Amino acid sequence: MDVRIFTEPQQGASYDDLRRVARTAEDAGYDGFFRSDHFLAMGAAAERGGEPGPTDAWLTLAGLARDTRTVRLGVLVTSATFRLPGPLAIGVAQVDQMSGGRVEFGIGTGWFEAEHRAYGIPYPPLRERFDRLAEQLAIVTGLWATAPGERFSFAGEYYTLADSPALPKPAQQPCPPVIVGGHGKRRTPQLAARYADEFNVAFSSIDTVEDRFSRVDAACKEIGRDPAAVVRSIAQTVCVGRDDAQVARRARAIDRNAADLRANGLAGTPAEVVDRLGTWRERTGVDRVYLQVLDLDDLDHIELIASEVLPHLR
Template sequence: MTARVCVFTEPHRGADYEDQLRFAQLVEACGFEGFFRADHYQAMGADPGLPGPTDAWLTLGALARETSRIRLGTLVTSATFRLPGPLAVTVAQVDRMSGGRVELGLGAGWYEREHTSYGIPFPPAPERFDRLEEQLAVITGLWRTPAGEHFSHHGHHYQLLDAPALPKPVQVPGPPIIVGGRGPKRTPQLAARYADEFNMPFKSVAETARAYRRIAEACERTGRADSGRPPLVLSTGVVVAIGHTDAEAQRRAAPLHVKSALPPEDPVIGSPAQLVDRLGEFSAIGAGRFHLRLIDFTDLDHLELIAGEVLPQL
């Protein structure tokens, strides 16, 4: 199989900018396609995640100037964190700073605790999805507005009047948008209408296959195939803890056993061959891109093991 393999990280577990810079530059040197990071302001377990959070888009803007090839993005930015107009400006600016290497993962938000901690409003789920839908409409509308023209949006949650729709991103009509998640109804609909990629995070092959079928049905209902737009890229997130030996793999998997607010996951714990086999299973159900979640920013050997013994087999 031919696979696009990215690395996904969670700096809120404990990583400063220098940790992320070192890791992202090694991701590039090792031949991975991209470096993606979570957009959270708080760790999800008892450990506070020292030294504390780093802002996703501030960090990606800096990494854009310190890398030259890899794709950079979020999985995913929460629609509750930022207004859509300023977010469109921010992402377009980072796209320009990177020379056109940015991708925007955008979701409704789910972790109430970080909202409470930092004074961010956390409306009920239906409203969060309504806001997400409007944000997708506003962001894509701003990016696609021709230079010299203005963009307006009269929505329930957001109103924009005669926005100059600047700056323009390098990528046309805009940076790829990733929509993902386990939601059975609105998530597939939003992905079919607005996204370039649908991501199913950290679930089994069977659960992911069901999600992909829902996406295919949503694309058919919305007429995406007849619209002239490219087909959705299907991707999956895979939690990874592999090693040369079982003991090494189990050591890397130890953080996965700590109680967390995260939903249940289906990690690959074992050998490089087991990871190759799992990615092959995902590829067989239609996945064309993989986001490998690595836990420890200081474990550079883990990254090099995957680059040396997994990537060549894909």
């Protein structure tokens, strides 16, 4: 099982904080370092003020592309409401070049209305957000797939591109891996089947994940694609301790309850978490897990999981 660290810097983190965690994850042997794409703190972090404030996801990855060496980098997931597809394709391709081909491109509809209001970003109804996401996927992947010297055009309801040189090209050819994430029952699986190298379901129960994975299988078969071509991934909050007392302390540090995390996340001793992930793999066939780490100052937590959990998953 591929294991990655996933961070939520809108809850209060600077670039230096993220660089420290990314380097720790790289040195500890994780497969990837990912971050969210949000502009507003949530929950208890918002009540505390959300300092120091948000950092831009792709600016962060551009910095980490030069400040790391081997770890995969990405966003889980970019909000389609935040950026125009043409400039997004340019930016992601550039970061991929800067990293030597280590970027993965995750994208979803966007869902947090308050952050749109806070920063003046239009927030259309859900149906329109899905329509825009579909057009963005077609445009970004189409630009990257356009052969050198050829031109790309697109005429959609929301975006029109005319005679684009489709540059720059990403380092990875034909394109960086595309991740489609979300909980939608119909359109999300359809988009994943058509465009995605990976399908992610975050912070959901095993039953829900089983259902969404089966929907991707069906959507792939409808268009004649092998369902096995799509990597299946989950994201879960992680809280691991050497004993119950340490688990409880780490849960309190992120304003969570240890019992709730044991029931609905990945929490407990290393052995408990290994067993839990074994159940996930047996029930859902999941290939990859993103461990949501919320206390970015607790580097020992990341190193403990690397030393006591990762060896049992590979």
